[in-house]
C-alpha cells in the first residue's frame with residue numbers, strides 16, 4: 001500500500017457524513033460565529049459615532065445611548081464567544097470519537113496480511129496523532145477559518161462605508177502582507193511535513209523498542225538503539241526549529257506592515273483633516289487595521305493546521321478503506337446449519353486439503369499442491385525443516401490467510417463458505433507462544449466468550465492440568481495477568497493455552513509445539529494435558545517431541561512447501577529420506 005505523496009483535499013469531503021451526524025452543533029457554531037464577528041466589527045464603528053457624532057455635538061443623551069449599545073455589543077460578543085468555543089470543541093470531540101471508534105473497528109477486522117506489512121507504530125500514529133490533528137482542525141481550524149474570512153469581509157465593508165478613500169489608501173499595504181504570508185506558508189509547510197515524518201519514525205522506534213526490549217538487552221543493542229533514536233529525535237527537533245524560526249520572523253514582519261498601514265492613515269489624516277476626515281474615523285481605522293490583520297495572521301497560521309488535517313484525514317481514510325482480505329460469508333440460517341450437522345455436539349471433524357497452493361507474495365510459492373485428508377479423530381503430525389511451511393499450512397486452516405488456489409474443507413464444507421466465527425470456534429489453535437492479555441487468569445482462558453462460564457474454565461483447567469499452578473497463584477483464577485503474562489513461565493503459559501482451547505470444545509485442535517526448554521515436571525504435565533485435549537478430536541500437530549511423534553496416527557514430512565513423505569514414525573524411520581535425516585539430527589534433542 002503506497003501512501004499518497006500529496007494529500008488530496010477530496011479526502012476531507014469524506015468527513016461530511018461525520019459532521020452531518022452532529023449537524024445541529026455545526027450549524028449553531030456557524031451562527032454563533034457570524035454573530036460574534038458582526039458584534040466585534042461593529043464596536044469601532046460605535047466608538048466613531050460616539051466621537052464624531054455625539055461628542056462633537058455635545059449630545060450627552062446620544063453618547064449614553066451609544067455607550068449602552070457598545071456595552072450590549074461587548075456583553076453579547078462575550079456570550080456568543082463562549083457558546084462558539086463550547087460548540088466547536090464539542091463538535092471536534094464528538095466527531096473524533098466516532099472516527100476513532102470506526103478506526104478501531106476497522107483495525108480489529110483487518111486481516112493478517114495488513115499487519116504483516118504495516119508497522120505497529122504506524123497504525124498507532126493513525127489512531128492517535130492523525131485523529132488528534134483532525135480534532136484540532138475541526139475544533140480550532142475549520143469554523144474559525146470560515147469566521148476569519150467573514151470577519152475580513154465585514155471589516156473591509158466597514159472601512160469602505162466610513163471612508164472609501166482612506167480605505168483604498170490602507171489597502172496599499174495588503175500586497176506586502178500577502179508576500180510575507182506566502183513566504184511564511186511555504187516554509188512552515190515543509191517544516192510540518194518533516195515533523196510528521198520524524199514523528200512517525202519516533203513512534204515506530206518506541207513501539208519496537210518496548211516490544212523488543214528483551215532482545216535489545218540480551219544482544220546489548222542499547223547503544224545503537226539510542227543512537228538511532230537520537231537521529232529520529234534530531235530530525236524532529238530540526239523540523240520544529242525550522243517552524244519556530246518561520247514564526248519568529250513572520251510576526252514581527254506583520255507588525256511592520258500593520259504599523260506601515262497606520263503611518264499611511266496618519267499621513268492621509270495630516271493632509272485631509274478638516275476637509276473630509278473626522279477624529280473618530282481615524283480612531284476607527286486604527287482599530288480596523290489591527291483587527292483586519294489579526295484574522296489574516298491567524299489564517300496564515302491555520303493554513304498549516306489545514307494542511308496537516310488534510311494529510312491526516314487522507315491517512316485515516318486510507319486505513320478505513322483498507323481492503324479486508326478475509327471476509328466472512330453471511331451467517332447461515334440456523335435450519336441450514338442444523339441440516340449440515342453442525343450445532344449439535346460433534347467432537348471430531350474431517351479436514352481435507354485439496355490441491356492447495358499458497359504464497360504470501362506473488363512469485364514466491366510457499367505451499368505447493370498440498371492434498372491431505374484427515375479423518376475425524378485422526379491425529380496427524382507435521383514435521384519439516386524451518387521455513388518449510390508448517391506454520392503457514394496450519395494458519396490456512398483458521399483462515400488467517402486464504403489459499404491462492406485449491407480448497408480446504410471442514411466436514412465437506414469449503415472454509416470460505418463457513419462463517420468465520422463458526423470456523424474459529426470449531427478449530428482451536430494452541431500456538432508456540434501463547435499471548436496473554438491484561439485481565440484475570442480466568443478471563444484469559446474464557447477470552448470473554450459468553451458460553452465459556454466459570455465452571456467450564458475450571459473444568460478445562462483441571463483437564464489439561466493447569467489447575468495446579470493456578471491454585472498456587474495468590475488469587476487463583478482471579479489472579480491478574482499483567483504485562484502479557486511475563487511473570488508466568490513459558491510452560492505455564494502453554495498450559496493456559498491448552499485450557500483456552502479445551503474450554504471452547506473444538507472439533508479440530510491445531511498445536512504448534514513449543515521448541516524451547518521447559519522443566520521436566522511441567523513438560524510432563526503439558527504432555528498429558530495435550531493428550532487430554534486431543535482425545536476424541538481431530539488434531540494437527542507441528543511436532544518437535546518424540547513422545548508426540550510416536551503417538552500420532554500419521555506423520556507428514558514437509559519440505560519446501562511440499563509433502564515429500566508420509567507414514568508412521570516406524571515406517572518413516574526405517575526408510576531413507578528426509579524424515580530419517582531430521583530424526584537422526586534431532587534424535588538427541590527429541591529424546592530429551
Ligand SMILES: Nc1ncnc2c1ncn2[C@@H]1O[C@H](COP(=O)(O)OP(=O)(O)O)[C@@H](O)[C@H]1O
Nearest residue numbers: 116360366384385386387388389390391392393
Ligand atoms: N507473514 C509472512 N509474510 C511473508 N512470508 C512469510 C510470512 N510468514 C512466513 N513466511 C515465509 O514462508 C515460508 C514458510 O514459513 P513458515 O510457514 O513459518 O515455516 P515453518 O513454520 O515451517 O518454519 C518461509 O520462507 C517464511 O519466510
Ligand SMILES: [Mg+2]
Nearest residue numbers: 387390391392
Ligand atoms: Mg513455524
